[in-house]
Amino acid sequence: MTTENHTPTRITNLDFIRGIAVLGILMINSIFFGLPFSAGFNPSSAGHNGILDWTIVIISDLFF
Numbered sequence: 001m002t003t004e005n006h007t008p009t010r011i012t013n014l015d016f017i018r019g020i021a022v023l024g025i026l027m028i029n030s031i032f033f034g035l036p037f038s039a040g041f042n043p044s045s046a047g048h049n050g051i052l053d054w055t056i057v058i059i060s061d062l063f064f
Contacts (some may be wrong), residue, residue: 028060 038045 031056031060 032039036045
C-alpha cells in the first residue's frame with residue numbers, strides 16, 4: 001500500500017497580491033501610528049497644517 005504525499009500548491013501571484021495589500025494597509029495605518037488619537041479625525045489638532053500634510057490626508061481619504 002503506497003500513500004502519496006500531496007503538498008498543497010500555492011498560487012504565487014495571489015501571495016504577491018496579498019503582500020502588496022498588506023503593505024498598503026500598513027502604509028495607510030502608519031500615518032496614524034505617530035499621531036495622537038484625535039489627529040486621526042482632524043490632522044490640524046496635532047499641529048500638522050502644511051500643504052504636504054493636507055495633501056497626504058486628502059489622498060488617503062480619497063483612495064483608501
